[in-house]
Amino acid sequence: MDIDALRQDTPGTANRVHLNNAGAGLLSRRTLKAMTAHLELEAAVGGYEAADQERDRINATHANVARLVGGQADEIALFDNSTHAWNAAFYSMTFKPGDRILTGRAEYGSNVLAYLQIAQRTGAEVVVVPDDESGQLDTTALANLIDERTKLVGVSHVPTSGGLVNPAAEIGRITRAAGVPFLLDATQSVGQFPVDVAEIGCDMLTATGRKFLRGPRGTGFLWVRPKALEYLDPCVTEIEAATWDGKRGFTWHDGARRFATWEVSYSNVLGLSAAVQQALELGMDEIGRRAISLGAYLRDRLEALPGVTAYDLGRDRCAIVTVKVDAVPTADVAAMLAKQGINVTTTVAEHTQFDTEHRGVHPLVRLSPHYYNSEAELDRAVEAIAELARTAG
CATH class of the missing domain: 3.90.1150.10 (Aspartate Aminotransferase, domain 1)
Known part of the structure; x- marks a missing residue:
């Protein structure tokens, strides 16, 4: 470099x-230019019209983000932050009394609050997997804790509070073998070092643009493994996520688009895309x-x-x-x-x-x-x- x-x-x-x-x-100046150029275009021709003119570049953002994490464009949904992306995945799952959510000591605070809320609402149980002697999540303990009651393993790849890197790929190996969904919060890892969803084996991954990716604030994304769509039922829907059937029903859009919202800041989206492209080129x-x-x-x-x-x-x-x-x-x-x-x-x-x-x-x-x-x-x-x-x- x-x-x-x-x-x-x-x-x-x-x-x-x-x-x-x-x-x-x-x-970077490159990201700033992408954002300010679109704002200037909106000011000159109108917001809808600017989006129409830049549609190809806007749509390319999904492909760029997918390349970054080793996925496909239709497996990406864009959000205004990583917590909303994480919530979109987590709250799409169904829990009942006796179900167990396994997580680690390093889990991010907003995720923990969501676990606790669902536990209060449904009677599910939140189980904290202990650390090993080094302080990372103990994968042997995780494997021993997984049973027929386990409905989700949710882990922060890197905590907000320190330099720990949890063994995500080993967690993925364990969850795949057990057939348990794995939600990885990669907010602090994506952009800092390589993150590959195929290598890790997670089912859902969330991240932000503003941290190590060097993108704008107000950006985040969700990656969803296509197989996971079989058990995920998005907790909200709107015109970007589904199509009215002409009667009293609707059909979800294909892929991760069913989690997305119609209104976004296209200036931010293009800034995120520029930041991701720069990371990929470096x-x-x-x-x-x-x-x-x-x-x-x-x-x-x-x-x-x-x-x-x-x-x-x-x-x-x-x-x-x-x-x-x-x-x-x-x-x-x-x-x-x-x-x-x-x-x-x-x-x-x-x-x-x-x-x-x-x-x-x-x-x-x-x-x-x-x-x-x-x-x-x-x-x-x-x-x-x-x-x-x-x-x-």
Whole structure:
């Protein structure tokens, strides 16, 4: 990768050290151009008319996203965020008393709330699979917990609260063998390193555009394995999802389109498509190698600092790094770094409820570099944290 060229194509790198890609990545000029050009076209000719003119490029977004995750265009539905995409999949399933939903300690907070709601409504049971000694989901325990009552395995590939990478492909092998649906929340993994639905073996996958894909906020998508449509009954319908039969019934549209909504921001859709195309051209293998390498570089340097403790779990770790500075409140660390032009964020206990119940370590300072960050930027962040630790000590 030509890192200098990538940084020149990323306006935000000129004035900030952006280590919050797990929150929202910096847009490239290419993505900005795709979005603003469509907004200007809408202003010039009208929203419907602009969509008609750009229909081929808009429709190509499904194919681009499908290539990114190893699927087909008709297996993709676009959403305004990943939580709505995840909800569209989850709430399309049917649960009854005694059914079991298996998940992990690293599951994202919104997903957990949905599990709890369905448990309250239906009498289904939420079962948290324990971690193994490394802190990743224990696949042996998962296999032992699956039985005839198990209706879903829902797992976050990478948690919002740390650098853990859960063993998604092994989870997929277990669920396929058991014939149990597998819903993978890939919000923090898609765009950070290669994610292939065939290799993983999940039945449904959700992701966002705004994080490591470097797309605009207000974008997300759902991938659905065609076989899964046999047991998924979308919880809402509208004119994009189904066709009226002329009487008092309707027919679902083919593929994942049955989960979609008619009204979308086409500026955002084209921005997402541009970001995905850029990722594909750079190569997800290359992106993954650099992102994970930068994460390891940052983590190793921070762990070596007196008064700083890292909290990332798992055998495999990614570009998300979480730490605490002794005697300095986490929010103060983030605020002090922001004053120096270094973007980070903090983890929230309520966003990973089961992890909080188990470890009780949140909030943590979360730093998340990406491929366009430089080693010099990471050094600057390390030096700033080192100074905070020295001052506090």
